Every structure is written in structure tokens, then in C-alpha cells.
Amino acid sequence: MISMEKNVLVGQCGGPTSVANASLAGILETALKMNCEHVYGMANGIQGLLEGKVIELEDELSSAMDIELLKRTPSSYLGSCRYMLPETYEAPESYQKIFSELERLNIGIFLMVGGTDAIDTVRKLSAYGRQIHSEVRFICVPMTVDNDVALTDHTAGYGSAAKYVAVTMKEIIRDAAVYDMPMVTIVQVMGRNTGWLTAAAALARGDDCEGVDLICLPELPFHPDRFIAKVKTMMESKKSIVVAVSEGVRTSDGQYVCELSGEEKLVDAFGHMDLSGTAQYLCRIVREQLQVKTRAIELSTLQRCAGHLTSRVDITEAYQLGGAAVRAGFDGHTGEMVATLRTSDDPYICATEMVDVAEVINRERKVPSEWVNSYKTDMTSAFIAYAKPLIQAELTPIYIGGLPRHIIREA
Amino acid sequence: MISMEKNVLVGQCGGPTSVANASLAGILETALKMNCEHVYGMANGIQGLLEGKVIELEDELSSAMDIELLKRTPSSYLGSCRYMLPETYEAPESYQKIFSELERLNIGIFLMVGGTDAIDTVRKLSAYGRQIHSEVRFICVPMTVDNDVALTDHTAGYGSAAKYVAVTMKEIIRDAAVYDMPMVTIVQVMGRNTGWLTAAAALARGDDCEGVDLICLPELPFHPDRFIAKVKTMMESKKSIVVAVSEGVRTSDGQYVCELSGEEKLVDAFGHMDLSGTAQYLCRIVREQLQVKTRAIELSTLQRCAGHLTSRVDITEAYQLGGAAVRAGFDGHTGEMVATLRTSDDPYICATEMVDVAEVINRERKVPSEWVNSYKTDMTSAFIAYAKPLIQAELTPIYIGGLPRHIIREA
Secondary structure (H helix, E strand, O other): OOOOOOEEEEEEOOOOOOOHHHHHHHHHHHHHHOOOOOEEEEOOHHHHHHOOOEEEHHHHOOOHHHHHHHHOOOOOOOOEOOOOOOOOOOOHHHHHHHHHHHHHOOEEEEEEEEOHHHHHHHHHHHHHHHHOOOOOEEEEEEEOOOOOEOOOOOOEOHHHHHHHHHHHHHHHHHHHOOEOOOEEEEEEEOOOOOOHHHHHHHHHOEOOEOOOOEEEOOOOOOOHHHHHHHHHHHHOOOOEEEEEEEOOOEOOOOOEHHHHHOOOOOEOOOOOEOOOOHHHHHHHHHHHHHOOEEEEEEOOOHHHHOOOOOOHHHHHHHHHHHHHHHHHHHOOOOOEEEEEEEEEEOOEEEEEEEEEHHHHOOOEOOOOHHHEOOOOOOEOHHHHHHHHHHHOOOOOOOEEOOEEOOOOOOO | OOOOOOEEEEEEOOOOOOOHHHHHHHHHHHHHHOOOOOEEEEOOHHHHHHOOOEEEHHHHOOOHHHHHHHHOOOOOOOOEOOOOOOOOOOOHHHHHHHHHHHHHOOEEEEEEEEOHHHHHHHHHHHHHHHHOOOOOEEEEEEEOOOOOEOOOOOOEOHHHHHHHHHHHHHHHHHHHOOEOOOEEEEEEEOOOOOOHHHHHHHHHOEOOEOOOOEEEOOOOOOOHHHHHHHHHHHHOOOOEEEEEEEOOOEOOOOOEHHHHHOOOOOEOOOOOEOOOOHHHHHHHHHHHHHOOEEEEEEOOOHHHHOOOOOOHHHHHHHHHHHHHHHHHHHOOOOOEEEEEEEEEOOOOEEEEEEEEHHHHOOOEOOOOHHHEOOOOOOEOHHHHHHHHHHHOOOOOOOEEOOEEOOOOOOO
16 A cells, blocks of 8 residues: 555546546545545646646535535536647656656656546556656546547446437437428437447437437448438338437548538647538438438537536446546556446446556457447447446436536636 | 317427427316316327327326326427418318318317417417307417517527526536637527527526627627627637527628528528528638637537426426416417516516417517627626526436436327
8 A cells, every 4th residue: 555645646638528527526535535635636637737737626625515516517627638748758858847746746646537648648657657666656547428448348428428319319309200291310429430429329219219210330331322222211111310420430431421521621730630510411412312301410519518417327437436546546556547347237237447558558449340230220239238227327417596506616 | 168068179389399298288187177078189280180180188198197208208299390371361271171170079279389380370260260250269378499479478498498508508618618728619509580599698607607708699780800809809818718609690781690601501491591500600710810729519409309408497387388278268268379477587476468369470579689788798687687587497307217208109
């Protein structure tokens, strides 16, 4: 066990989720229970740390109500960043700066909550730490709605986002069925390279909902002609057709479907193309080729950040993963990630285990092809068995005056 | 009082809302309490009635649980239509058909739940009924998220849609603030001619939320240059700027802002232009002129149909308006609408009164200009006092297996 006189430092990075703050709550409460004197937070992740923006979390979040609000506040209480730590040889001064800050703050455990960026940061810092014989332990909590991290059953954040997709898809289906006339609704879901969130649209189906009619994942090549043919066939037996399509679907030659519109696409500093317009383009070709009314819907950032519609399983696990990360640090782990390990779907039983971040890095986890049906139109029961437990139960926001109450840092 | 041996017939028309079925529940329960033998529903509104598609509601919705689920099921249980009844002289055979159906079913009270279409239908049928000395009473329940109906404090459906806008705006603001970098987020809200829903974005502000930075209503001419200038000024003191803009904003020469993109716009059978792309166009000019990262969000049909996020005040009132419509019919009213009549904002006190539909028709109610601040950037406290009571309290869906349970008609 690490000396009790050491402190904990935590950061949040990558895209927002609705449960990242639940992990922060789990980290804070567990560290204080283990008699840490200070739990520090980096404002805006590693970038904030480099700029010396460190806050005392136990001061800012001191009451039990603060913790309850934190669990229910979407996005990142600490703020996030889109800064990737360079390799050691590229920027030794950054590493020296970080480790001198860790020493100054008497940090024993460094935690990063996030997706690929968090894993990368922990890998780099733990490797450097070993080189300089630092005693600081580096642990990450896998937190991303994309669910694309290897060696973990699932990531925190996915369950709530999947629930958001499933619930809103049910409501979109109800809305679209209201007129007694043919219509094709195409709903665009997040997921640049992996279809986990789009696949969650399959959860909408039940004896009170006919479900979505077609699901298009980015793991499979997209053929516009076959797509039109499928929609045409479906319209022969059903008036309102609802399609869930990943923003990241590509043709067999690798071109994003949203590029086919011919509109100029923006590319960000990381080389990621703006993928808006996929649903809109598909609506256009459906209209042109099938002469039917269409509606394009892009699920917005709400799918990752809807604090008003979360999975209680996800929030609880996010809290527990945070706590497990603190304990792993105390137990001497470093350069590791707290992974989820499922032993049963029904009843759902899930534990945690520690995995080496070096094993996780650069291994994007895709939706298994055997979880797509043979017609490539829908998910199989194996996917439903996987995803269903993750969307169970609710944690209602604390509503004050008709609005969910959040806790935020002073500007 | 009408003879107790008469039955009630109800239809739903116009765009979906999340509380139209609560009105249906209020109508059904009130009619049965008043000893109506049958409460019939038109499948897909007046169009369904003309096609003889009439169902017995008390059979389909017979248990207390059915009623509870109905209150929580968004969209229209009966289905809607986009069919406007022609004038009497244009289609006398339609009127004869409708009135012979009313006679066949022994209808004493005809109720239509919806916006402008419902009011128009009740006006035409009640006028024709008077001509032929029919004893059927025709009443409508004002139900539209647009809140654009004259002579009523507000319409059913608006409160829940306004709550959806306010809550999701809070979440979008949290999401957008996560990175420590300049960004402009433009959120497009429904409302072709009136800004009631866009104005509801003003409700997001509170001591836990900085609120939206700019609100653009369709009631005011939109000047792209002044818009850019305002955003530029705001960015001098704040990194993350969030704008709520109505889909229906137009330049001073009457052109929709979404048309300025130069893309071809679709026009539907009613001559309504597809207004998607307003936020996207504004993001483009902000990016080009201010060189800043932007994000365009179009709130989808969820803003009108999110059963998972409703106002309990709205659901309760929708139920009560349904009941009041039945009672008004029994009391001999016809050709009238059940209006809401507010006597106090705080405490919120609201009653109902009957108004002549002929007084309501063709009088689109706009957001009063004195409810916009002098800078034309935000709503005044008078609007907040008006809208705040309408978004209060929640009616949680009944979640089964992680998803809200709905009640739907067999296909």
C-alpha cells in the first residue's frame, strides 16, 4: 500500500459523456475514505496541469448534496481537453513539468478518466515514471460513449448513450407513424469507426414498438444501391420506415457516405472529417429514386451528454470504476486501466480487472460481425443480450423549478 | 344537458405532441364518468372518419394501467392526418358522409384535439351542423407545441416542448463548455412563424447555467451582418457561445435564412418550405467570417414528441382540457374551443373558458415584441414569468426493461 500521506490527482479528457462526473464522484469519495488529505483535479486535463490549473476537489465538492448533483451533472466538471501528450523524446520539458507538479502536490496516484486519449496519457506518463523511478501510480478509467476500447467488456458512458439512442428511437418511431402515409426517416447516430451506438437502435424493438427497420454500421461497407433496394422492398409492406445509420458509414472504396453529397467537408486539427450530412444525403437519394417523403434526423451531442436520460447501471458502474481505480493505485498498480469483466448477461454480473494500457492502445474494438444478422439489416440476439443490461434502470435528475439541477465550477 | 344515450367521437390531428394522448385519456375517462355508452375514436382524424375507420376506445383502453400508459405515450394514439376538410360548397358529399356517420354512431359530442387544423375542422362542421339543424356539438382542444393559437393563454403541448428545449439547452451548454477553446454552437428550434419554442431556450439560465447567449425569433427580421457582429462581440468576453435560432428566421426582405445557402429547398403539398439548414448556414458564415470552430444542432422531432421528458403541468392540463371539452359538449356548447385562462403567474392559477372558434381562426398568435429585450438578444422577465409555470414538475415514464413503456394500437 502507498503511504497515506500521498494525494490523488484526477483529470477528465476526451469527449463529454453523461456519467464522467459519476466517476469523479467515485474517485473523490473513495480517496477521502482511504484518508487521502487532498484530491486534486486538473482543470481541462493534462493541458491544464501543464498550465498549473489544479484545484482542490474536496473543498469545492464538500457536501453529500454536491456529490449527488455531481453524479447527475453531464459533461465534465473539470473540463476536458483535446491535447495529446507528445512522446517523451519530442517534449521532455513537458514531462519534467508534469512530474515536478506531481512532486510539488505530493501526488501518489494519478487518474485519467476518458477514452483513447486517457489511455495514451497513462501509458506515456507511467512509462516515463518508470524511467525516472517515480513512485506515482498512473491508472485510467475507460470512459467514452463510443465503447471502442479493447480488453474491457464495455466502457463507462456507453450504457447511457445507448439508452438515449434506444429511448429516442422509440419516440421517433411513434412520431413517424402518426400519419397514414409513406415516409422514410433516417436517423444519424455517432460513431466514426465503430457502430456500438448505432447498434443500440436495435434495443427499441419490443411488443410496444415495431423497432427500426434497418441498421447501418460503419464496420460494414455501405452500398447506396443496395440500400435503396432494401428501403424499396421494406416499403412494400410498411408505410413508415425508420433507418438508423452511423455517421461513419463508408462505401467499399473507403469514401464516407456524407462525402458523396459533393459538399466540401471540414477536417479538424486531428485530421477527423466532419461527418454531418450522412442522413441528409441518404434522404436525398431515397427521395429522388423512390419519390417518397423523407426526414433526416441527426442525433446531436445530446446522445453523449443527456443527463436527463441516463442508465443507472452505467452511472453506478462509472462511480465504481472510479473507486476501483483509486484502490488499484493504492494497491500498487500503475500503467493500467480498470476494465469491466462480465461473467453473466442474465442475471447481469460484472466485476472489474486491471489490464496493462500497453495492451489496450491502438486496438480499436469494433462490433463483432457475428452480431449483425445475415441480411445485414439488424443486430442479432447476441448483441441485445450484450447491450440490454447496460441500459437498465434510471437515475432521475434532481429537478428544481422544472429543470435538472447541475453543479458547475465558478467561471 | 345532452341526452345520456348519446356517444362521444374524438380525433387527433396536426403534428404530434408528447401530451396529445393525455387529452385523449381525459376525454375517455370524463365521457365514461358521464355515462356515455361509447367513446369512439377516429383513426387518422377526419380522413379516417371519411373512410369509416372508427374504433371503440373504451374497449381498447379498458384498464387503469392502459390510461396511465396512454398519458405517457407520445405522439397520437389514434394517428393523425394532414387533411384539411374542404369548404361545404366544395365537397358537400364529404359533409353528408360525416354527418351520416355521426348519426349512425349516435354521436352527441364531436371532439378534435390539435392546432389550426382542429380549429378549422370544428368551425366548418359546427357551421354545417347548424345549417342542417344537427344536435351534435363540436368542440376542439388546442394542442400544438407551436403555442400559436389566439384567445388562449397557451396550448397543450407547449409546456412539454418548452421544457424539452430548456433542459436540452442546459445540457448542450454544459457539453459545449467542456473544452477550453472558442466555439460557437447554433441550435435550431422549431417554429415556422412564431418563436414560442425558441424563446423557451431563455429558461435554461439559472445560477447553475450561464444560459444561451443569443436568441433569434422569427417575429423579428434577421440581419446576417448584425448577427455576426453580435457573435463577435460576445466572443470577446466568453469562449463558448450558444445561440438558439428559430428555423423560421427571415431576412428583412422575407427570405428564409436557410434559403441563403443557395441549396434547393423542398416545398410540401401545403406550400411549406423545408426549413432545415438554418443553423448549418449560420455556422458556415460564422466560421468564414470569424475563423472559429462551430457546431450546428437541429433539435429534431424529439422536441415535440419526447415522452421521456414532459412537463407534469402540461400533461395534467392536457388531461383536464380533454375533460372540460366533454363537459362543455354536455352543457350545450358547440363551435367552440376550450381555452386556458390564467389569472396568476405565481402562484400559477389557470382555469378554462370557452371561446368561439370563428374568433380564433386565422389569428396566429406571435410572441409579443415587448417580451424581447431592447438589444434583441434575449427574452425579458415577462416571458420567463409566462413560460416558467408551464414547464414545472415531471411525469416519469413507466420504465420496463430500461425503456419507457408505450401503449399503441395493433398494426
